[in-house]
Amino acid sequence: MLNIRNCRRCGKLFNLVGDPPLCQECRKIEEEDFKRLKEYLFNNPGATLSQVSLELDISIERIKRYLREGRLEIAGNSDSFLLECENCGAPIKSGRFCKDCLSDLTTELKKVSREISGSITNKADPKENHNIKYLYKDERKK
Template identity: 50%
Template sequence: MADIRNCRKCGRIFQYDGFNKNCERCRKNEEEDFRRVKEYLYDNPGATISEVSQETEVEEDLILKYLRQGRLEITGEGGSLVLDCERCGRAIRTGRFCDQCAEEMAKEMRGAFKPPEKEKQKVVNKMFITDMKKKR
């Protein structure tokens, strides 16, 4: 049986696919918002989030979401850096974690999923060919 849920944005009922939390219509609207933001930034590189939000009529939270997803990146130097690494708090340009924390977490994950080493079994009873000849 299909999993039916309500859209987080508009409240409409939709068939949940295990990934998207919004209905198809809201996802299309969000993609259109992203396209507008991307086009504005292409024409106005270095614009602040508030400028982009005002000019494109896209909420600042949605623009921050695009930055966290890695779909947009902060360029240039200065005080416009608004993203912090969720682990150490260092300023970052895109995503959720800085490169150092991402590498550390990847190492931890590789270590956590490493298959356990098999313990060497101690062989107590050994048989040699000479033993077999004596038994004949």
């Protein structure tokens, strides 16, 4: 089924495949901008968010999105935190969750996964014959 959307950047209609909601042309431009950003940060490791934004003409919001996506991280021992954990509000340098909340989330997901797995296993009746066999031509006609 098609998931037709308007591109967030240019407004053109396109079939949404994944996030972010960008058409192929704008997605390509965004990837090229990210490569420039990565190269700039490699050559200017102490650059601030404002410097990067001004030098490369990339919005601060886009750079923050890259941080949220985990594609970038605030360097070293910097006291500069631009993001907050989506769960508890603690300051973070990259991603969506702090280490504690990520650990809790992982633990909960593993627990639910085990419960679902156990539930599926318990529903299978061991007395039932689940063997697969080949049907001969004459058996199929019956």
